[in-house]
Every structure is written in C-alpha cells, then in structure tokens.
Amino acid sequence: MRWAWLLGAALVASLVLAITVGPAEITPVDVWASVLHHLGIGDSPLSTLRDGIVWQLRLPRVLTAAAVGAGLAISGAVMQAITRNPLADPYLLGLSGGASLGAVSVLVLGATLLLAPAAFVGALAALLATLLIARASGPLSPSRTVLAGVAVSAFAAAVTSFVIFWTATGDSYREILAWLLGSLAGARWPAVAIAVGAIVIVGIPLALSARTLDAFAFGDTAAAALGVPVERTRWLLLVSTALLTGAMVSVSGSIGFIGLVLPHAVRLVVGSANRLVLPLSALLGAVVLVWADTAARTVFDPRELPVGIVTAIVGAPLFALLLLRRVRA
Helix, strand or coil: CHHHHHHHHHHHHHHHHHHHCCCCCCCHHHHHHHHHHHCCCCCCCCCHHHHHHHHHHHHHHHHHHHHHHHHHHHHHHHHHHHHCCCCCCCCCCCHHHHHHHHHHHHHHCCCHHHHHHHHHHHHHHHHHHHHHHHHHCCCCCHHHHHHHHHHHHHHHHHHHHHHHHHHCCCCHHHHHHHHHCCCCCCCCHHHHHHHHHHHHHHHHHHHCCHHHHHHHCCCHHHHHHCCCCHHHHHHHHHHHHHHHHHHHHHHHCCCCCHHHHHHHHHHHHHCCCHHHHHHHHHHHHHHHHHHHHHHHHHCCCCCCCCHHHHHHHHHHHHHHHHHHHHHHC
C-alpha cells in the first residue's frame, strides 16, 4: 500500500510538472487554473494562446502518455504471468507487427485519419492468426503460442517492409518511421479517450485478475487443481491483453521496453504476488512514459525524438542490469 501511495503521488506530480516543461513559460498554478476553468470552475488567468498550449496540446499528450505507459505495463505483467516467460512483453504475440502493418498500409495511402483504427485492426488480426496457428496443432500452450507469435510478427514485419519499399515516397517515409519508432506528438483528446477508455474497460479487469494469474504460476495442472478453467481462461486473458495493447499501439505507435522491463523492476521490490505487481506496474509505467515523452520532445528542441528511442536507450541497459542482478541472486 505504501508503494501505491508513493507512485500515485509521483504520477500526479509528474502529470502537472511535465505540462510545465517546454519553451512556453507555464507554472503548475497555470496548469491547475486552466484545468479548473475548462471543468467549469472559475476563470482562467491565462491568455488564449497559453491556455491552448495547456489544454489542447500538453495536457492530452501527458494523459495519453500516462495511459499508454500503464496499459503496456499491465499487458507485459499479464503476458509474463500467463506464458510463464520472463521475456514476454505486450508485442510477443505479433501485435506490434500486425499494428505496424495496418498503420503503414493507411499511411502510404494518405488516409492518416484511419491510422488508429487500422493499427487496432492489424493488432487484432495478428492475434487471431497467432492463436489459430497455435491452436491448430493441439491445445493452446504458452510455448506454442509464443512461437506462433514470433512467426506472425516476422511475417508482418516482412510485409510492412515490402509495402514501405514499394509505395512510400517523399515525406511519407518520415511519418512512417516516426510511427514505427513510437510517437505521442499527435496525441489529442480523441487519443486520450481511446487510451483511458481501454484502461477502464480492459486494463482494470486485467489488474483484478491477480488471483487467476497467481494460479498459473505453478503450471496448468496446478491451475486446474485450483478450479481454473485453464484453456478458456488463457484465451480470455490473451485476447484481453491484445485488445489493451492494440488500443495503446493505435494511439502511440510501437513503444518498447515498458511492458518488458517495468514488471521485472516491480517484482524485485515487492515480490511476485500479482495483486501488487499489476497495479504498481501500471503506476510505474505511467510515470516512466510521461517523463520519457517529456524528454523526447524537449531534450533536442526544436527537434523531437520518437519516444520509442528514449525508452529503448533507457530500457535496454536497465533490463541488462536486472538480468545480471537476477543471475547473481
């Protein structure tokens, strides 16, 4: 409980402070004044321009970053529990490859407005293909599902590369690359609605499935002995994770290492009980991605890095350190 309160306070502080970072001089008091004004409480002391920077640009961006970070962290924790694979992440079942293929397909056609739906449909199509391949050769098992996901991901990546090579011209290359590397630059209130809605509808129920996930820790036989309908539950958890990941990818592109590294970091501190790992991973993921995106848009100003580059630069060494610490332990 202590860690939950600390991370919750850190998240609120991060949301406010991240909005103040940038070339426009905005204080935390300005942030609260703008938010309260748009909620119908009092008048905003800010100019129209500064109020627009807070309400239309920075606030939806940091809220989307927080929701995406939380969603990817929950998905990673669930995937690692359900597959009993410490290297599992939200993209393990080909979701990233499918979403990338869907997004690139509409980008090369110039249908930018269809980017989020296309990425979401691509992720779900990849999941369906993965599960059908894994199920075709027998009962659904973690190892078979992972291998099928790797195959689907490789195929989707190959098709995506072919589409880019054959059709992309001019500035479309830059748009495609930014999306493939993960970016929250275009996040506005519709993106907030998608990401937060996915957290409420899918993420919270997944976080409440801790007891079921704990039952899978000792294998399918142990889970069945505890009264868990193993195959049906695994399908339900995998599909729910795919829905959550697909929603996040549709608004942010492919952002790696959040779902892979952060659940491990949480387990090192609080242990392996999923009733603690899931909510704390969500809070930590939200805080980390808020600051990663803030760094991505400000460190090299006026240029902006894709946030996926920042998470990879930080996440890869951190994951190596976690592996070394686990080996020594």
